[in-house]
Every structure is written in structure tokens, then in C-alpha cells.
Amino acid sequence: MTLPISVQLYTVRDELAADRDAVLRRIAEIGYRAVEPYDPTTDPEGFRRVADDLGLTVSSTHAYALLSQEPAKVFDAIATVGTDKVIIPGGIAEEEFTTRDGLARTADLLNGLAEQAAGHGMRIGYHNHWWEIEPRVDGRHAIEVLADLLAPEVFLEIDTYWAAVGGADVPALLGRLAERIEALHVKDGPGIKGEPHVAVGAGVMPVPAILAAAPGAWRIVELDECATDVFTALADSHAYLTSLESS
Template identity: 85%
Template sequence: MTRPISVQLYTVREPLAADRDAVLRRIAEIGYRAVEPYDPLNDPKGFRQVADDLGLSVSGTHAGALLSREPAEVFDAVATLGTDQVIVPAGIAPEQFTTRDGIQRAADLLNGLAEQAAGAGMRIGYHNHWWELEPRVEGRHAIEVLADLLAPEVFLEIDTYWAAVGGADVPALLGRLAGRVEALHVKDGPVVKGEPHTAVGAGVMPVPEILAAAPDAWRVVELDKCATDVFTALADSHAHLTSLERS
């Protein structure tokens, strides 16, 4: 794996809102060399300047605004951030993933966005939660049906933790989705809805097997919520992932 380990900045959303530059500096000091923003419209030029100064690249960005704002505005901001991976993180109703017709509508939405993104030199990705895994459609997890209906240029960012919460054997799922997955949210914890996450390596997720199943995907650390100091958890996660990459 040659890509640097990234961190989804939603993990540090509260301190980030208070002092963005200090938070990015601390992330860089931990050893991260990439970040994944979740609001590309929030001062993209200023963000890019600070990230560049700290040696932080942008692995991709979540862009829920694509579903509520003019896409061209979002793509302009993403270009300023310096990435071509634009990820829809939510916003499609969970009920859509319970039937093939609903999944087709979700795919049509993403494929339409992908056509617009291509004109800006960008690619669209989709990030799952548990509700794309829990429903079984035609005997498969709903996200697998979605993958079949997506245009070839649309990629997946698999949130490995929520996939497990949704009932998936995550390494096996990644194997079946091979070629479609370009990023992983690597997270750990008890795999129970509503319970806080832990540092990667401190929970029950089969992290080595997951990484082996998608060796070329970006590794993006995220803790939706954390019972311990979040920066300590990020440092422990980085150390654990670094040790696995070296082994």
C-alpha cells in the first residue's frame, strides 16, 4: 500500500469547528499525510493552503451538498481542495435500499451525478452505512445490487464498520466488490449500533483481513463517536495501521 493513511475529519468535527488550523496541525503531527473533508464548501481555498503547508493531501471529500446544491458549485470547491474523488455519504432514503426498484433509483441518481462530475474531471463515489447492508435483495446485500447498477466510473467507499453492523462478512464482501472499491473507512469498536467506536485495533473488527481484501484502497480512519480522547484514538489507530502495513 503506497497511499498515505487518511482521516475523515468528521472524527474531529467539534475541535475542527473551534480551530481548524490547530486540528490539522495536530493530525499532521500524529503522522497522517492525508485527510478526507466532509464539507468542501467551507473555505476550500483556506483549507487547501493550510493542508499544503502541513504536507497533507486530500484523499477525497464527502459532499452531501451534491444532493442539495448546484453540482458545479460543489465541483469547483472540490477542485480547489485538490482531489477528484467526490463521495456521496448519505442522503438517499434508507427505504430505497429495500427493493430493486428503489436501488435502481439510487443508482440512477449516482450515475447522473457521475456524468456531471466527468465534465469537471471528477469521479463520484458512494459511502455506505448499515442500511445498505441489512436489506437482502435477490439474496444479496443491497449494496451489491447497487454496485451492479452503477456506471463503471462510479466507485464505492466501503465503511467497513457499518458493513459489519449491517451483517456482512466484510472481507468476503470486499472480495465480491473487487474493482469497485477505491476507499475504505477503517474503524473499530464493539460492532453494536449506538456504542462508541474505539481506536483501530482495539475493537473486534478483523482489520488485517479487511485490509488484505482491498489492498489498493485508500485507508481512511474514522470514529463517529469515541469514549476516549479522540486524538489519542487517532494516534493509536495510525500506529496500528502503520504496523500492519509494515508486517
């Protein structure tokens, strides 16, 4: 069965700060059946209550907090939010992805977090931007070398847009990393750093080929910055991805 389409809530961070419950309701009304929080430590009980009422599954969560807060408290919050997939979405110096030694240190960090997560029945993943893709280490994208150094239980959430901006042939990269990938950030735009994103299907990304390369992964829509009304872009993205499923 195809996993429901999710949305990274960083997309609507400003709107969430103003009225979380109304935003989650609007996301559900668009047709999304899953969400990915970016800060599970903010009122996890209240978030879970509203998500349950709206029938929203938590596909996974980002957790910058693991790099700065007491891990046990963060894992407790994540358990309340309701997922076992915990993703580190950055917070590691970009320079660490330019050398094999830096990648080894990064792998040690992620593997250590994975050991802690296992004690809470959870798993750790890593989410890329362009700086894990642009550097070439031993002739490969840095994230590919990193993947070889990660413990077997550590997974990847590939941000397909930033992978393209970083110079990757995204479907080919997904094929090479297939065993590690459990989630995709599906986004679209002009493919240029600093330019705002657009609804999935309205930019330059080869979305059908990307999805075909990782058919079992969660598809998580995200717009870091939006060139149009953000809820219109989320609705158009959902409609487009749903049309691909039925075609």
C-alpha cells in the first residue's frame, strides 16, 4: 500500500506560530494524511491530541534538539508525538562533508545517536542539503561515502531538490542509495540556490522519475520559502502527487 503523502511543517512555520490547530486542520482539509514536525519538543501532548483528532499520522520528525538538549527528554517528546523515525536535518558543520575524516566524525555522531535512539525503540536518519552533495570524496558525492560509514540501522531522508541543486542526477543517486532511503523531501522550484520554491510539479524537478527511483519511501512535501501563497502551493502539490498515483 502506498504511504500517505506527508508535509514537513517547517513549510508553514510562521502560520503554526500564529495558530497551530487551525494550520493542522487546513492541512488535513487539503487532503494530507501525514505530517512531519520540525520541533517535536514544543507541546508534544497538545500536538498529538490535535493530530489524532484530524486523522494525521506522524511520518517522522526532525530533531535538531538532539544536538543541543538532553537526548532522553527529546526522545520522550518524540514518543508522545508518535513516531519512531527521528531525523537529524543539519546542525553539522558543512566542512565535515568535504573530507573523509569529517565524514567519519559525522558517522560517529549519527551512529552514537542511533544507539541512544534504539533504547527508546526509535531509529535515527539524516536529511541532506546541497553541502552533502556538492563535495566529491573519493569520486563520489559526500553523502554516498557517509552512507557507507553509517551503522545499518541509520537511514536517509533525501531532500531531492537540494540533491539536484548540489549537482546530483537525483534518480541515479536514489538508485545507488536505495537500501538506506526511507523518506524523500519532494519539492520543486527553479533549481537555484536562494530562489523560492513552487508547488511540486510546477518547477524543474523530474518528479515522476524521482518517485519511481524510491517507490517505498515516504513522500514529504516541503517548501523552504514559497513563491506563492503557501497553502495554495501545498494544495497544488498534493493534487499533482495524487494524480501521479492514479495515472
